[in-house]
Amino acid sequence: MAYKEEYPSRLLSDAVEAISSLPGVGRRSALRLALHLLRQPVENVHHFTEAVNRLRDGVQYCRTCSMISDTEQCAICSDSKRDHGIICVVESVRDVMSIEATGQFNGVYHVLGGIISPIAGVGPSDLTISALEERVKGGGCREVILALDGDVEGETTAFYIYRRLQPFGVTLTSLARGLGFGDSLEYADSLTLGRSIVNRQIFKV
């Protein structure tokens, strides 16, 4: 049969297929990336695939907070200068990185590894909630910050954790909600604007 395939080579077609399985990468971009990789020296391509394999094969999670770590206990949990009495509960590794980037938090974290979502089939037992309960039960924790998204699933998960931790007498807090810095009132949604009036703060100069 003549050349009527979409791709001139099975190897190319397989690579495009694999690359386009990445989120946000369509078949056109995947082809562009595959042809780019073909133009690179072999060792660069091997360096790329090895870095990806090493990440997936070698990844460890902190035994305390479930953050990605190169060691059994992550750098934050091993840091005696941090306040181990405040645990900030987040959905994902990326949230820890975002909060760390603000430089405003000196406590420790607990990564849930997801959010409760009946639609996606994720229940409490798929997350690290029992480990969080054990941490709190273990003592030494004064406050748990529920730093979850403001959507239905985030609120549901926060409420569930609130119920689980309430018996242990720790303070449970959530992130302040309100207008973003620099936001204009005109464009704020009414729920956010309403909450920011109810939770108004003393004006400081």
Add this chain to the structure above:
Amino acid sequence: MAYKEEYPSRLLSDAVEAISSLPGVGRRSALRLALHLLRQPVENVHHFTEAVNRLRDGVQYCRTCSMISDTEQCAICSDSKRDHGIICVVESVRDVMSIEATGQFNGVYHVLGGIISPIAGVGPSDLTISALEERVKGGGCREVILALDGDVEGETTAFYIYRRLQPFGVTLTSLARGLGFGDSLEYADSLTLGRSIVNRQIFKV
């Protein structure tokens, strides 16, 4: 030292570094992709990296036209139903795929593997121009289509090849330039519009 690195893990940082070396992928997208790969089953990630490695390690180029191929001679060059008397010269593998997708060309190709560009340090000897000359010299070719980009480098390359092939008495053609189908005169650049008037064609109904 405490956790003050941008990434919580060396493995993650290496993977982000490697992924962001791809064209059009910034560090933010690379982090998103790396964290996505972490959530995938190990075998999916290996499947991905193996497909990339196999492509780069196993890629072959047609000995006649330099197109990517799984065999020594590509499917187009081995196809006796195609017109081997017309060679369409293109810059890249992708151009062959684009022209094949039109279904309008039944000749064969010659992939240059780049374009002459003094700024990028690409000269004629870096391309497959000598192989093209040998093909034409070998006989059996009536026409060479110079299907290169309309920019300075494309024009320069086309002119250079024109000079090299002129002695062999083949017809040298280039792609028709003019308004795109559906284009409005109002938004056409004046060079394109000017050329499309000069090269106007008999109106056919």
